[in-house]
Amino acid sequence: MTTVHAIAPRTALFLPASNPRAIAKARTLEADIILLDLEDAVPAAQKEAARDAAVAAAQDGFDGKLLAIRVNGAESAEHGADIAAVANSAADFAILPKAEEAEGVKKVAAAVGKPLMVMIETPKGVLNASAIAALDGVTCLIAGTNDLRSELRIPAAAPRDGLALALQTIVLAARAGGCWALDGVFNALDDVEGLEHECVQGRAIGFDGKTLIHPGQLAVARRAFSPTPEEVEEARALVAAASDGAERFRDRMIEAMHVRQARALIDRIDTH
Known part of the structure; x- marks a missing residue:
């Protein structure tokens, strides 16, 4: 589905919705979109509090920045409550992790009633990416590179060569569906040269921007995904x-x- 936001984000910063200091700081950062996480970054005991904090943060806004909230996956006991909360929030987007089949994504898109950013994190998700991107309500595909490495049994220290087919498939699916395509996160926080290399590679593959996990990565990604x-x-x-x-x-x-x-x-x- 063609996104209602014409210009894709270059920088998409993940942060745990359970961290009020990170949320406050995010309002001062030059990120194109903030991704509040209710899933992997939040301990089980803090799920409900994080959900409430995300809704409150969305209501307060992020100084003109776009905002998305990542819900827990369909297999989680928190999924239904997350969907209901995000549907009634002021967030611009919802994020669905570990999407694998179009039918399941279609149900989430209908229930949440917001443009849906979908994470492609498994081999089955990659193979079904075109059908997912074609759905009404889907506005973006995000490459979940950490999970893809694990699922494909690629060593953590290996270069991204083994992900090349999966990444290009995600970009192809996004373009065919009229969606944004965002590259996966870079885990080595102090490796500025490695981050820059991966961003340049991501833009060359066709990604619009990159998901990030630390504010210190913003400047490198913004520069790499901006025209010279x-x-x-x-x-x-x-x-x-x-x-x-x-x-x-x-x-x-x-x-x-x-x-x-x-x-x-x-x-x-x-x-x-």
């Missing part, structure tokens, strides 16, 4: 020079598709 000054200059010059049909621009041939691509890049930089 050279790209912006090239896009503005192309749009200004284009007339109609196939024609020469600088050292190459361009046509209407290249003009649309250039306009999209300009819109992205002007909006952000």
Whole structure:
């Protein structure tokens, strides 16, 4: 389903809804979207309190930033209460983890009544990603790279080569369904060079932005997923020079598709 928000986020910061200091700090950060987590980051004993805190935080707002709340999965005893709470909250989106089949996602989308960001974290989810992205209500696919590594039995220290097919499949499914595509998290908090490499790789694959787990990762991801000054200059010059049909621009041939691509890049930089 085509998202109602035209410009995709470059930076999507996860934080536990059970951490009030993190929520307060998030309002001051330059993240495009805040992802409040009710699932993996929240201990079992704090689930109810985290749910209440997420709803309250959504009501208070995040200074113009988009906000999503990740619910517990369908197998969790907290799932129903999470869905009801998010449905009645001021959050912009809901996030469904570990999606595997379109029928289950369709039920969640209908119940929550908000644009749904769906995490693809298992082989079955990857194989069904196209059907999931095509559903009404689904606005984004998120690559759950940690779980995918585990499910595919890829060693934690191995490079991302083994995830290449899964990641490209997620991007293809998102594009076919008119959805955003967000890359998975990078776990090594002090490895700035590694994060930058993974962000550059993610953009080259076709992801719109990256999910993050620490505020210190924001600047690197924002820079990597933003057009460079050279790209912006090239896009503005192309749009200004284009007339109609196939024609020469600088050292190459361009046509209407290249003009649309250039306009999209300009819109992205002007909006952000």
